[in-house]
Amino acid sequence: MSVTEMFSHIQGFLSADQEVREDIRKVVQGLEQTAREILTVLQSVHQPTGFKDIPNKCLKARELFSTVQIHIGELRTKFPVEQYYRFHEHWRFVLQRLAFLASFVVYLETESLVTREEVAKILGTEVNREKGFHLDVEDYLAGVLIMASELSRLAVNSVTAGDYGRPLRISNFINELDSGFRLLNLKNDPLRKRYDGLKYDVKKIEEVVYDLSIRGLAKEPEAGGDK
Amino acid sequence: MSVTEMFSHIQGFLSADQEVREDIRKVVQGLEQTAREILTVLQSVHQPTGFKDIPNKCLKARELFSTVQIHIGELRTKFPVEQYYRFHEHWRFVLQRLAFLASFVVYLETESLVTREEVAKILGTEVNREKGFHLDVEDYLAGVLIMASELSRLAVNSVTAGDYGRPLRISNFINELDSGFRLLNLKNDPLRKRYDGLKYDVKKIEEVVYDLSIRGLAKEPEAGGDK
Amino acid sequence: MSVTEMFSHIQGFLSADQEVREDIRKVVQGLEQTAREILTVLQSVHQPTGFKDIPNKCLKARELFSTVQIHIGELRTKFPVEQYYRFHEHWRFVLQRLAFLASFVVYLETESLVTREEVAKILGTEVNREKGFHLDVEDYLAGVLIMASELSRLAVNSVTAGDYGRPLRISNFINELDSGFRLLNLKNDPLRKRYDGLKYDVKKIEEVVYDLSIRGLAKEPEAGGDK
Amino acid sequence: MSVTEMFSHIQGFLSADQEVREDIRKVVQGLEQTAREILTVLQSVHQPTGFKDIPNKCLKARELFSTVQIHIGELRTKFPVEQYYRFHEHWRFVLQRLAFLASFVVYLETESLVTREEVAKILGTEVNREKGFHLDVEDYLAGVLIMASELSRLAVNSVTAGDYGRPLRISNFINELDSGFRLLNLKNDPLRKRYDGLKYDVKKIEEVVYDLSIRGLAKEPEAGGDK
Amino acid sequence: MSVTEMFSHIQGFLSADQEVREDIRKVVQGLEQTAREILTVLQSVHQPTGFKDIPNKCLKARELFSTVQIHIGELRTKFPVEQYYRFHEHWRFVLQRLAFLASFVVYLETESLVTREEVAKILGTEVNREKGFHLDVEDYLAGVLIMASELSRLAVNSVTAGDYGRPLRISNFINELDSGFRLLNLKNDPLRKRYDGLKYDVKKIEEVVYDLSIRGLAKEPEAGGDK
Amino acid sequence: MSVTEMFSHIQGFLSADQEVREDIRKVVQGLEQTAREILTVLQSVHQPTGFKDIPNKCLKARELFSTVQIHIGELRTKFPVEQYYRFHEHWRFVLQRLAFLASFVVYLETESLVTREEVAKILGTEVNREKGFHLDVEDYLAGVLIMASELSRLAVNSVTAGDYGRPLRISNFINELDSGFRLLNLKNDPLRKRYDGLKYDVKKIEEVVYDLSIRGLAKEPEAGGDK
Amino acid sequence: DQKTEDFVSQSAVISAFRVFQQELDTRHDKYERLVKLSRDITIESKRTIFLLHRVTSVPNVEEVLNEADNKLDGVRQKIGQIAEELRGEDIYQFHKAFTSGVQEYVEAVSFHHFIRHRTLLSLEEINAALVFIKDETVVIKAPGEIQGACVLTFQVTSTDYLLGVADLTGELMRMCISSVGNGDMETPFELSNFLRDIHDGFAYLGNVGPYEVSKKLHTLRQSLGKVEDACYMLRVRGSEIPKHMLADVFSSRTAVMEQDEEVA
Amino acid sequence: DQKTEDFVSQSAVISAFRVFQQELDTRHDKYERLVKLSRDITIESKRTIFLLHRVTSVPNVEEVLNEADNKLDGVRQKIGQIAEELRGEDIYQFHKAFTSGVQEYVEAVSFHHFIRHRTLLSLEEINAALVFIKDETVVIKAPGEIQGACVLTFQVTSTDYLLGVADLTGELMRMCISSVGNGDMETPFELSNFLRDIHDGFAYLGNVGPYEVSKKLHTLRQSLGKVEDACYMLRVRGSEIPKHMLADVFSSRTAVMEQDEEVA
Ligand SMILES: [Mn+2]
Ligand SMILES: [Mn+2]
Structure with a gap:
């Protein structure tokens, strides 16, 4: 095989690779848009009026998640399953955002x-790495920390x-x-840094x-009733 | 001695050094786990139910500190005593955390x-630098500031x-x-930065x-009775 | 003059400069200690017992300011008068602290x-730049903001x-x-950042x-009557 | 499943992962040593005396490559085959060096x-990604460029x-x-940067x-005889 | 012991430490000046006329090294011997420069x-770590690389x-x-980076x-005599 | 218009912009391929055999330039004519390469x-900015410098x-x-850096x-006679 | 003969480069003039913003707004000078020279607009105010220019607009905290809603927006947090009128507020 | 009564702040004017440097030097305007505003000096040329100013001088390479020695010098390396006149050089 033939052959590889990346990028763009x-x-729950129909907002979000599933379904057709980590960086960011959104919906529900x-x-991903397009543990954890x-x-x-009443319930949840997280031995990486932020949320x-209880406003049964 | 011999000799040095560091890293991982x-x-003291049996929690913590002592005992065997500062960065972080935990336990008690x-x-360390594996003054102070x-x-x-009643007592303690700290002339280093955070705690x-007094809730005998 | 001679010549300049800086640093350390x-x-005015003899504390502080004056007097001998801003960074920080302390004493009095x-x-500084070692207007303003x-x-x-009664008087003072400060056009610099903090103090x-007034504790007669 | 159970479970994942990385690191150290x-x-070919027994040096190198094969064989047992790219960064550097050494030996031969x-x-790796531990195209190309x-x-x-005679033959080879490489459409990545260096080698x-021809020293039969 | 007493005590420690550092800094400044x-x-050997009396320049340098020995002798009195690595950063840089200068003199001689x-x-340092103020292996190696x-x-x-004639001798030396260095397993640290620069020197x-030999100017006995 | 509507509106703008950029990128890829x-x-002129049919190579290159013109024609339809510099970065690099190739062909001819x-x-571009898709003067100059x-x-x-004979003619040309270039006042930008390289080419x-002339190989009659 | 030919070809190259020299110098000089104009615009816009912050503490808001409007007129004149410089140019060619000034203007003018109208000033409105009529129609440079020669426009780009609005949120946060300090119970909630809308808008743009915007998102989120905290505190405080200590809240309250007004 | 007291104290604070406002605005405006002057100085100095590089290729060096001197006169006038702004001020207060312009001037003027005199222009010589006599002695601001009012000086700091000289070395390196390209066999060696002296000088200063200088040391070392390489190559080439191929070196050589001169 001549050098030219060798390199033409290699260019075939590289082009295929670039096309895969281009395809992935497009699907990921769609995912980002949906996210x-x-x-x-979901952000509208922070509005004064938003607290009234949280269930409704969750329903709407759930509908949009079916679009996410379609995108993910498409994404997994774009590359061989065993090369997940080859292209991980392309979807890592959006998958963390989506994990956050999913856990936020579930929390609100x-x-x-x-x-x-x-x-x-x-x-619409697999849980197990072996089964194909999955959600990496660290990406799941990152999503949970964004939710916190x-x-x-x-x-x-x-x-x-x-x-x-809600703050007290959130406080118990976030303490749990x-x-x-304290059970985990995290490396000195972005996830660890994110986890360091959790203590500020707590x-x-x-x-x-505190502000509620000193004013006698935290009067839920769970609050201990000690005043 | 030929150049090759010289460098083989030096490689001996370097390998030994790398092994020491590897050993230290492993013991430090154990320390971090225990910490x-x-x-x-100790975190559970922050929960409404946690206030009831602080003494119990302190006892439990004390037990775990005996594991710390074992790890530290192991750590000091890993390197010659006069090279403490050669490897200081490896354990500095965890030692500050442990100093914090120890001072928190003592405060609670x-x-x-x-x-x-x-x-x-x-x-389970020495106090004096000369006696061997010790707790550096600055690491002790860092631990105290984390406790604040x-x-x-x-x-x-x-x-x-x-x-x-507790907030008032804490207030007096933290003022002291x-x-x-105001007696100390700190350099412009991480410790100084941590100390700058103390004023926010104060x-x-x-x-x-204030919130307690304006509501007439700070009426404990210890409060000085000056109103 | 050869290149070598010229560099020796400049080396002379630079060494002299370093010595001046070394001298300044030493005096500034003394100033920081006194500050x-x-x-x-003055910190003790924040404690319940401290409110009683504010005048006494002010007297003590005034005494210590005479030490400050001695240090400043020494400082001004360390460098040529028209090069104040050449070395400004060395004392800027401590001078702002001292301006704060002076304005705090005067406020308490x-x-x-x-x-x-x-x-x-x-x-013990000059007011006008032309007259010698002075207090820069921005440093004065920074000191005032620390006091706020x-x-x-x-x-x-x-x-x-x-x-x-005091909070209401402070409120009037701080509003003024x-x-x-609203009259000033600040650049995006440390002073601007400090001024942003003033809003939070206000x-x-x-x-x-507000807390006092809804409880009927804000007694008007005391408010301002004692000046 | 309680939150604690969930996180214990996750910690299992994380620990396993860290162990895999530790194992890989050790094998890679061995590879680096052999490289x-x-x-x-091979470096000795650059010395005046080295030109004489290039074949001998190649044989020696070939022997050492069998050690490489053993290390690689070990490496592939350390992690599931479909996670090649999950750990790629650990061996990418040394694999490029080895690809360089292999292509240099073959060139000398x-x-x-x-x-x-x-x-x-x-x-001792696979060629096809699908078959397991392979040599990535880009790492192969990087190795070739180091050889250039x-x-x-x-x-x-x-x-x-x-x-x-050799420079002329090298010149033809490197031009080819x-x-x-000009057939390849490289991304703007480290490989591209390395390729930009090729033109300096050319x-x-x-x-x-040129130096040889202007002095009439490039008169070998292989040189094309076109002058 | 009251808190105030404790902190006064600690301030004693800190002051002592700062004084030690101040003392070290001054001696190191002297060392840097001598270096x-x-x-x-030694730089004057690069001048066209400088090649003539290299021996003389070496003698001059040797004289100045006796000043170095005096500084080092003073330095070792400034702190307890087992705290070498506590203050290592203060003299590391200058010691590497001095190791370079010493190895350059010896090479020239x-x-x-x-x-x-x-x-x-x-x-004027010790060789063995145990004996006191020594030259760290890595600092020695850094000095050698600067010389290269x-x-x-x-x-x-x-x-x-x-x-x-000189370039050919330098070439042999640098190849050795x-x-x-290829025997060493260097970490990914500044020394490694410096070593990467060695191949450019080679x-x-x-x-x-090459330039000399193609023009028939490299006619020393060692050069192989192949033209 | 509500804030939300305004952002949707702007989102429209931004999406359109991204699409334009995507379109441009694709055409530019084609241009790069042709370049x-x-x-x-043209590279083959550097090879001994290549000197013989330079005219032929130029013809081939000229043919390929008609493909360039088609790409450029396409490119100019992708964005509004007066926004050339908005997207300049996308084609600047390839246009400089093409300017180099064009000037190299013309020089060879x-x-x-x-x-x-x-x-x-x-x-196939305009000369004047006002007329549409043009070649920026700095890009033209960059192309000329690559040719040098x-x-x-x-x-x-x-x-x-x-x-x-050719070197002497090139020498005259490059001196001119x-x-x-000496007439130009360049900023500290890439063009300036490239121009610094010209000195090394000269x-x-x-x-x-010089090499030719000391050997009597620089035959004057050939120098410039063939224009 | 040979030499003359050389000379001719030489002067061709040299004279071409003389043209390039002029072209590059002209471009560079223009760039420099634009940088200077941009600096002036930045300073004056910043001063306008400081002036506008006075509205939370003075009795006569309208007076401040008018003064600010006058200052902004001055800024617009400077922008007119930029437009003059850019007449017939591709504005993106010189965009870097004046982008920071224009962003600061967007910040100032949209702050002014918010205070008066409590809405977000749109890009279209901003650009509509940047139309300049020039008196000196005497100089007609090119034949085709005649009818448009007396009207000049300047178009703020959507990126500069977004960056200006992103900075605006910082000023809104400052205004919110000041309002709380001045005992204003309504403005903070208005600001909180407005700021949340802008925040949600930027979140919706996400990374479709320009890179520089995403760098500012963190600060924006922090500002929103500060404003939400302030509103939270107002609500918590307002919830509490302890019965066992209740005084005549409203009378003492108004007393305090009157006093505040005197001070301002 | 109480209210009047309030009012008085209020106006005391407010009027004090009005003074501060004026003081700060004045300072800021001055700073801004100095920045603009500095930019002008930078540009004109850079253009002077470009002009000076033409000396390696033109026959009439003196003409270029004179033209450069005229340009530098223009720059000095701008520096005079800075001096005017700084009259009675602590120049270090505004130093950041004009330091980059002054450094560029040092670079240009010392380059000019080197070409003419082949020595390093000293700080004292630079400062001696920055004395300005003002005609408008009419305006006498303060009583003590009378006798000095018509003479203004500007003092370049030693740091700015060093930074300018550090940059000069880059231009010297460029000049060296150009000289080799133009067949000049002597200038490169001169430049090499001069550059080595400056390099050794900076090495001797070490970290006693300002921080910004040590950042430039690496580039300086690289420039020196390029110049030493060039001299090395000249020497190696010059060593080689192979006997078996020797032609009439000198005649063909001069032919080539004549031609070079025509082109320039
Ligand atoms: Mn702003
Ligand atoms: Mn320069």
């Missing part, structure tokens, strides 16, 4: 922590909207989450609960 | 400031838990600490005490 | 804003100490100050006054 | 460009050693290589040939 | 590689000065050095030898 | 400097190919070019001419 739309729907399995189901910071904002705004929410 | 466990035990000697005893920030959180949460705690 | 001592004296002339007199933040803390603590004091 | 040994063998298949065979720069050095040193070799 | 003087002496023992003797780059400059300038010197 | 093909055709007007005609560096290579290789060619 932004879901975000817009049930006030509980979404499992990785549920997120996978909502997004959104919840600290929600605690503040729910008070503004006159809902004094914090304990969970503190912020505790201060909201 | 996270102690933290989990006695509401007083732990001395460096006590911390050294709890962790934990105390401002505790002041907030003790109000939520209905304990109105602040005066203490302020936060003062605001908690 | 910390004055701060410790008379509840009025110290003038630049008075600060200069207290510190100290006053918001004082408003909080005076309530704790049972002095309900705020009006003054807000905090307003909250204290 | 350095091969390099030392046959004065022709090694194919990717041959490199794979020499290193080594050849420009060889052209220079062969003249010093009195071999006036350059044409080959130019350097042309200048060596 | 610059030695550099000035004997055209051989200085051993670590010799450098230690020239600078100086030698590539010397090869160029010796040709300009009409000395055609390169082989030596190449540069080879090109000088 | 690489022209380069391959006529041994004279192509005018900006001619380049524009060859590439190619000519220094050609001078070297023409000697290898036994053409001793250098005089032209130097290299001068060296070739």
